[in-house]
Amino acid sequence: MESIWRETVEIPGRKRAEGFLEREIVVIGAGMTGILTAYHLQRLGKQVAVLEAGRIAGGQTGRTTAKITSQHGLFYHKLINDIGFEQARLYARANQEAIDAYQSIVEEQGIDCDFRRLPSYLYSTEDAEILRQEEAAASALGLPARMAAVSELPFPVKGAVRFGGQGQFHPLKFIRAIIGDLEIYENTPVKKVHGNCVRFDGGEVRAKKVIFATHYPIVNFPGMYFARQHQERSYVLALAGCGRLEGMYYSIDPGGLSFRSAGELLLLGGNSHRTGKNTQGGAYAGLEEAAYRYYKDCRVVSRWSAQDCMPHDGIPFVGRYSCLCRDQERFRQGESGQGLTGGRKGISPGGRDWYVATGYKKWGMTSAMAASLLLADLAAGKENEYERVFTPQRCHVKAAAGSFATDMAESVKGLVKGWLFPRKRREGTAEKCWARCSHMGCRMEWNPDEDSWDCPCHGSRFDREGGLLDEPAKLPAGKKE
C-alpha cells in the first residue's frame, strides 16, 4: 500500500535529463529538501536545476507523517547539556521559524494543502518528571512550551508537554504547488559527482555549486556520513472511524505511539527499528493490534513505512559537504579531496563547492525548511546565523560517542557477515538472496514487513530482485560501486 499523500495527489511528470547542461547550481534529489532549496535559490535569482533519481517526492517525503513542529522528541534538555545554551537556542529558533516559513509560503501563494496550526504534545504514560525537565529547557530556549493535560488520547497519560502554534499539512499538495517552473528532471539517477561535474547516464551537469539533497549522502569520501549516522525505519497506519484529534502527539516511552489526524483519518505511527533489524517482522501487526485495542471500530485504510537518518549527536548536518576542517582548508587552496574511494577508483574527488543536508532524525519537515534557507544562503554567498549549529564540520565528541560505538559495531558485524557468508541462502524468505549491499559490501537482512533486503550498516534497501529502493547505495544489489 502507498501513503495517503501519494494516493491522493498525482504530481505531473517531468522529463529525464539528457546531454550536457551548464547551470549556476545543481541540486541532487527532489524531496522536501531539494525542492525547497531550489525554490529559495530561484527566488534569490539563481539559475538552478534539480536531478531526481525517481519521481518528485518519491523518497521519504512521500511517506512522512508531515507534522511541522519544533518539538523533536525528548531533546532540548539534552541539547543544552551537549552543545550549550546559545547553540541550543539557535537550533530551537531555526526550527520554530521554519513553521512560520511554511505558513508564509502557503499564504503568499494561496496554496490549498490542508495547512493548519495546532498544538503538538510530547507525552508519557510512565514518567512526568522527565517531561517537566524538558518543558523547562524548551521554555528557557524561547519555545512555546508548557505542561498540559491531555484528554483526547484513548488512554491516560502521566504527563505531557504542549508546544503551541505548531503545524501539519499535506506535503505533496504543498510540493505540487511550489514546483511551478522549477527546472526539475525526473528518472535521472546521479551516478558520479566529480568536482563540479554531476554525471548521469547520457550526460552531465556542470555547475558552480553542487547541493546533495539525497536524504543520505551518496558520496562516501569526503564527508564520511556513513560513520556519522545510521538509518531508522518506522511504520504508519491510516485509520478510519477514530474521530478527529485537535492536537498532534508523540510518545517518549519505549514502543510508544505517534498520532495526528489527516482529514477524517487518524495516522498512527510507531515500531521504529534500526534499518535491517526487522528480521522477525510484525511491525504492522503490532500497530494494528494497538489500533483495534484503542479504537475498536476502526478500519485500516492504508499502511506504509519510511526511514530517516539518525546523526550521532542528534543534530542535522547542513552546510559544506566535507566533515573535516582539514579538507575545507585543502579545498580553499583549490585542491580536490582524494578520499579512499576517490583516490583508488577515480570516483568523486570532493569539491569545495559541495553542500549537503542530511540527518533529520524523523523531523524532516522543519529541518528541511531550515536547511533549505541555510543552504540557499550559503550557495548564494550570504551569511546565515544558523551555519554554526548545523555545520557538518562540528565534532561533539561527548554527545556522539555512544551512538558512534554502536554504529561501528553494527557496521563491522555487517561487513564481516558479508564477507564470511556471501552466498548464504535463507529459507522461506525470497527466491534470491542478495547477500551484499552494493554500497559498502555489508550483508543485508530480509524485512518481511516490506518484502525488502535491508542493510543494517547504513540503511540501503533493495527489493526482492535486488532493485534499489533506498540510498545511500546507487546501484542494484550484487553490483559494486
Ligand SMILES: Cc1cc2nc3c(=O)[nH]c(=O)nc-3n(C[C@H](O)[C@H](O)[C@H](O)COP(=O)(O)OP(=O)(O)OC[C@H]3O[C@@H](n4cnc5c(N)ncnc54)[C@H](O)[C@@H]3O)c2cc1C
Ligand atoms: C515514518 C516516518 C514519519 C515521519 N514523520 C515526520 C513528521 O511527521 N514530521 C517531520 O518533520 N518529519 C517526519 N519524518 C522525517 C521526514 O519525512 C524526512 O526527514 C524528510 O522527508 C526527508 O526529506 P529529504 O528531502 O531530505 O529526503 P527524500 O524525501 O528522501 O528526498 C531525497 C531524494 O533524493 C533522491 N535521490 C537519492 N539518490 C539519488 C541519486 N543518486 N540521484 C538523484 N536523486 C537521488 C531520492 O530519489 C529522493 O527523491 C518522518 C520520517 C519517517 C521515517
